[in-house]
Amino acid sequence: MTIYIGNIPYSxxxxxxxQLFAEFGSxxxxxxxxxxxxxxxxxxxxVEMENEAEGEKAIENLNGRDVLGRNLKVSRAxxxxxxxxx
DNA sequence: ATTGAGCGT
Numbered sequence: 132m133t134i135y136i137g138n139i140p141y142s143x144x145x146x147x148x149x150q151l152f153a154e155f156g157s158x159x160x161x162x163x164x165x166x167x168x169x170x171x172x173x174x175x176x177x178v179e180m181e182n183e184a185e186g187e188k189a190i191e192n193l194n195g196r197d198v199l200g201r202n203l204k205v206s207r208a209x210x211x212x213x214x215x216x217x
Numbered sequence: 218a219t220t221g222a223g224c225g226t
Contacts, residue, residue, distance in 0.1 A: 135224055164225050174221060201221090209224050 132186035133211070137175045137204035139163065145176070147198075152178050155192050156185025177208055 136148065145161040152158045163176035180186040186207070194205040 133225090137223055138221075141220075162225065164223095171220060173223080173225090175223060175225090177225060204223085206224095211225060 132180045132183045133208040134178045134180060134186055134190060135175070135206050135208035136178060137206075138201055139174050139176055139203060140199040140201040141165075141172060141174060142199050148176060148178060151193055151196075151198065151203075152180060152189045155189035157181040 134152075139148075143163075145163050148163070149158045149161045152161075157180065159179040159181060161176065161178050164173040165176075166173050178189075180189060190205045190207065193203055196203050196205075
């Protein structure tokens with residue numbers, strides 16, 4: 132399951148998000164879409180969890196949670212375009 | 218070093 136995360140503090144890192152989601156379920160992978168080429172960081176990321184049950188639980192528990200002074204926006208991610216999956 | 222709505226190679 133892929134989860135979309137927004138409103139991420141720039142001080143946060145993938146390891147921090149991994150631990151935040153790991154307390155509600157098993158985190159398979161974490162990716163933060165921060166653009167270092169431009170002077171504008173995206174500030175959002177994606178978390179892949181084991182299944183939807185832990186995913187939705189993590190969403191309900193981490194959605195709107197204050198982290199480093201910011202409230203994380205957690206929701207289900209959109210189906211990403213993939214050439215293998217059809 | 219910097220900034221704040223959104224959906225990634």
